[in-house]
Each structure stands twice: as C-alpha cells, then as structure tokens.
Amino acid sequence: MRIGELAKITGLAPSRIRFYEASGLIQSVERKANGYRDYSDDAVWILEMITSAQAAGFTLDEIRHLLPVSSQGWRHDELLFGLKRKVEEIEVLQQRLARNKEQLLMVIDGIESKPDGMPCVDNTQRVLGRLREEIALNKANASPAK
Incomplete structure (x- = not known):
C-alpha cells in the first residue's frame, strides 16, 4: 500500500511515517x-504499536528495542524486561504525582x-512553612532506614 493509504488507515501524517522509517522503527520499503x-x-500494526507505546510513555529508543526483530517475532526476555521496567517507572511517577497533588491541595487549603x-x-x-514541613517529612519518610 502507498503511504497515503497507510496514513489514512493509521491516522498518522505521511511525514511521521517517513520519520519512523528513517529512524529504523519500521522496515525501509x-x-x-x-x-x-x-x-x-x-506496517499498519507496527505503526499502531509504536503510537500506543509512545502514548504509554516509551521513548522511540525504548520502542526500537521492544519491536519484533523480524516476522519471526519478539525477543521475549527483552520485551518482558522493557515492559516491566516501564511499569516500575510509571509507578514511581504516580507516587511523585500523588505527592505533588497533596502539596498543591495543602497550599490551596492554606x-x-x-x-x-x-x-x-x-x-x-x-x-x-507548612509546605516546607511537609516536604521535610516526606523526605524523612522516603529515606532508607540505616
């Protein structure tokens, strides 16, 4: 299929598809x-995987390592490791966002x-002053026990 049809099916601009191709994310044609x-x-499902992975927070370099090597499939262990690592990163981000939200709500309340x-x-x-105390308390609670 030509790039215009691929763009229409995937919702991606032709320039984005060419960028992914030049970046080695989809096979050169x-x-x-x-x-x-x-x-x-x-190419349709590869592009869908790329855009889904980007929406989940993967960088293009991370995606490059997670895509199937060939038509024979994925590198199973590397795929699982990358997916689990991203879940851990998301959990850390969620914790940080929850702390930020608590602090903002405390400021609003104040x-x-x-x-x-x-x-x-x-x-x-x-x-x-309350915010400084809260931040100091969070740091103290986050420090590993000695």
Whole structure:
C-alpha cells in the first residue's frame, strides 16, 4: 500500500511515517519503478504499536528495542524486561504525582483557610512553612532506614 493509504488507515501524517522509517522503527520499503513506497500490511500494526507505546510513555529508543526483530517475532526476555521496567517507572511517577497533588491541595487549603484579619504576606509565610514541613517529612519518610 502507498503511504497515503497507510496514513489514512493509521491516522498518522505521511511525514511521521517517513520519520519512523528513517529512524529504523519500521522496515525501509522498496520503491516501485514510479518512485512510490510500497508498504506491507504489517506496517499498519507496527505503526499502531509504536503510537500506543509512545502514548504509554516509551521513548522511540525504548520502542526500537521492544519491536519484533523480524516476522519471526519478539525477543521475549527483552520485551518482558522493557515492559516491566516501564511499569516500575510509571509507578514511581504516580507516587511523585500523588505527592505533588497533596502539596498543591495543602497550599490551596492554606490559602482558603487564611485566618480573618491575617495579612496575605503573613498567610504566605504560614502556608510556605507548612509546605516546607511537609516536604521535610516526606523526605524523612522516603529515606532508607540505616
């Protein structure tokens, strides 16, 4: 199939498909006598795997190592290792995001619960003090026990 049809099926711009090809993520295709690239049907599912992996947070280099080596399939152990490593990275990111959310909610609460009559500059110091304490407590709890 030609690149326009592949682009339409996958929803990717032809330039993106050519980029993936130049990056070695999809196999280079032979050009016909008329100069058009002729992609196999496998190119559709390879491109879908690439875009799904990118949406899951994989870099192009990581994807390159996870794609099937040939029509004979994947490198099983390398694929499993890469997938498990990405799950671990996502879990660490989720923990960091949860801490960030807690801190933001604490700041919002500190701003909304400003005591009547307290100047904003004093409330800012109060909120920042609570935030510093929370950050120090999180660091202390995250440190490995000796």
